[in-house]
Amino acid sequence: MLWKTADYSGWGRVHTAHGEIARPERASTLARIMEEAPAPAFGNRRSYGDSPLNDGGRAIDMTRMDKVLGFDPDTGVVEAEAGIRLGELMRLFAPRGWTPAVVPGTGFCTLGGAIANDVHGKNHHVAGSFGEHVISVALFANGKRVTVSPGHNKAQFRATMGGIGQTGVILSAKIQMKPCPGTAMRVTERRLNDWDEQIDALEASTASYAVSWIDAQARGARMGRGILEEAELSDMRLPSRAKPKSVPFNVGLFSNGLFARAFNEGYLRRIPEAGKTSDKPMEDFFFPLDKVHGVTKLYGKAGFHQFQCVVPTDKTDVLRDMMMKISRSGLASPLVVLKRMGPGRAGMLSFPMEGYTLAIDFPNRAKAKKLIAELEAMTAEAAGRLYLAKDSLASGEMIRGMYPEWSEWAQQAAKADPDGALVNDMVRRLELRSAT
Amino acid sequence: MNETWIILGATSSMARAFGRAVAERGATVYLAGRDMEDLKGSAADLEARGAAKAQAVKFDARDAATFAPIIAAAEGEEGLIHAAVFVGSMPEQSEVDKDPGLIDGTVQESFTGPARFLQMLAPVIEARAGGTVVGVGSVAGDRGRLSNYVYGSAKAGFHTYLAGLRNRLNRAGGHVVTVKPGFVDTAMTWGIEGMFLVADPADVAGDILKAVEKKKNTIYTPFFWRIIMTIIKSVPEPIFKKLSI
DSSP: OOEEEEEEEOTTOSSEEEEEEEOOOSHHHHHHHHHHSOOOEESSOOSSSSTTOOTTSEEEEOTTOOOEEEEETTTTEEEEETTOBHHHHHHHHGGGTEEESOOOSOTTOBHHHHHHTTOOOTTHHHHOOGGGGEEEEEEEETTEEEEEBTTBSHHHHHHHTTSTTTTSEEEEEEEEEEEOSSSEEEEEEEEEOSHHHHHHHHHHOOOSEEEEEEOTTOOGGGTTOEEEEEEEEESOOOOOOOOOEEOOSOOOGGGOHHHHHHHHHHHHHTSOTTOEEEEEEHHHHHOTTTTEETGGGGGOTTOEEEEEEEEEGGGHHHHHHHHHHHHHHTOOOSOEEEEEEOSOOOSTTOOOOSEEEEEEEEESOHHHHHHHHHHHHHHHHTTOEEOTTTOSSOOHHHHHHHOTTHHHHHHHHHHHOTTOTTOOHHHHHTTTTTOO | OOEEEEEETTTSHHHHHHHHHHHTTTOEEEEEESOHHHHHHHHHHHHHTTOSEEEEEEOOTTOGGGHHHHHHHHHTSSSEEEEEEOOOOOOOHHHHHHOTTHHHHHHIIIIIHHHHHHHHHHHHHHHTTOEEEEEEOOGGGSSOOTTSHHHHHHHHHHHHHHHHHHHHHHTTTEEEEEEEEOOBOSTTTTTOTTOOSOBOHHHHHHHHHHHHHTTOSEEEESTTHHHHHHHHHHSOHHHHTTOOO
8 A cells, every 4th residue: 555544753752643654665656646645754753853744644754765876986975865874874885985974863864854954963063064965955846856956956955954854855865975994983082070171171172073971960060060072983893883772661761860860970980080092883983872772762651852952152151051950950861962063054944053052851741841941042042043853842933033044945945845745743833834 | 706696576675675685795686677767776776785786677477578588697697696586466355356367467476477487597507506596475375364365375386386496406506495474564565454563674684695595495584473374374274264364
């Protein structure tokens, strides 16, 4: 059968949808769907909120459209269908000297999803966003196939990068990978004792990959303590060591403050006082949680939210206030990331801005929602931005105010998809295409 | 050492996954099927994944004229020639009840077409003193059941053919693996009610390749289907004929 009726959700499992899903395996099937009954597409649904959903309508699951269409070993240019996982590109090509220039924290992110969210990685301050390495994209919208690139249909290209699928279903893309001498990373980790050390260390870091973990349960003088992780590509060849593990049922450990405090203490002590340098397989460095299947079950049945904001470099005091609020609440899970961002962004709705980005998971509870609303307001106040790939709670007015090119983007989306066939639940919730 | 695989029915997701697995070992692959556009895409995919060469070739189980050119092309390759058969069609039993003429096509695609192809390939395997045939059957071929006995009987015929071919090729150094998959998460089973324990095509492909390396005769994939089918086969016919499973 072409259409299957199912209940599905995004990664955070807070928003859910019910509707018909097609999962084409061939270009001819996909083309037929797009001609007869165009619908929004999704990949592996690693976005946390409602951007992969179309409640009550139809949607296209792109994960079986995952062919590599061409690879040039001399230039590192690869063209592939939208449903291929970035982790798969890394697995296939890193042993041959090329790796995607930008990857987010999960290798399950598809090529199409990486474009539709203009994702960033641990090297954003150096390499910019994913979209800056995209050479061209093939889209299907309004009954026809178009190719967009920075030199051709430039406005539609810029509306596509980070444009959550509203300028056409992403069929395939050509990207420039970057050379890698091996399949491993040389990683240096060291403990940071408080917030000021965090900011100073990230500011001073000259590493190509740099990201900090924060113990969001630590208060008082230790508030903001954590681990700075810096890395460079290594010429070692290491296969992934991590053994697949799985979380069998909704256990809710990460929603438990006592567990989070104990976990964080142990996690911090993993790194000796003097720091530690080691070689890690690329996959284990970039995608640390991918081997834990069902990791979101650690938040229990109600699901969870990830709050991710970026604020300008001169607003670190606001981030500090946020961190204080968070640590006092005791609500944060152990998954907390702080990173310095560069200016790199490829699209009109791209998230990055030069400054600092903070990402924190919260269990889906009334108290957490209230805290997130406060954090969102502080972000807006600081002229910062919230990330569409993570958001499930913000108001449309707030989001639209954070993206100065929003109305230009909305025009491009309307031009490419005049019937609104590609509108998804997030676009509806935030009125991204209906507000004026 | 150079290995060449002819994959019949290469547009299916199970075949695609198997093609990728042999491509990563550096094999030469002939992708045979009807949707040439899709096969050409797959050929590019396999070459990018490490295949020495991958080529799309026209194959229609209902048109025997398409068989010989494929075998001739593969014979141009050095080393052993292997074949993996993923073709088959499964019309709804209710459709067959309405139009008994559907039986002919089902049997041709699931049994006689591929059997005829393999019959033509057998001398090549014998001449080169080696080569493996993978024949994908189905648990549905283990016992005739109300819900799809036409498809099941075609696969049962194919299983018996494969057993005989194994007997023949064994003498010349060749081998035949009979694969009986349970429910696999493919376009064919997408949205069908009552599916359970559905396997990922990539896992099935991994099981098949392992069976090829270990020269297994018959495998069930996932493995637990052997237990399920042992139970189903052991139900006495006087009782079985009253069941609807």
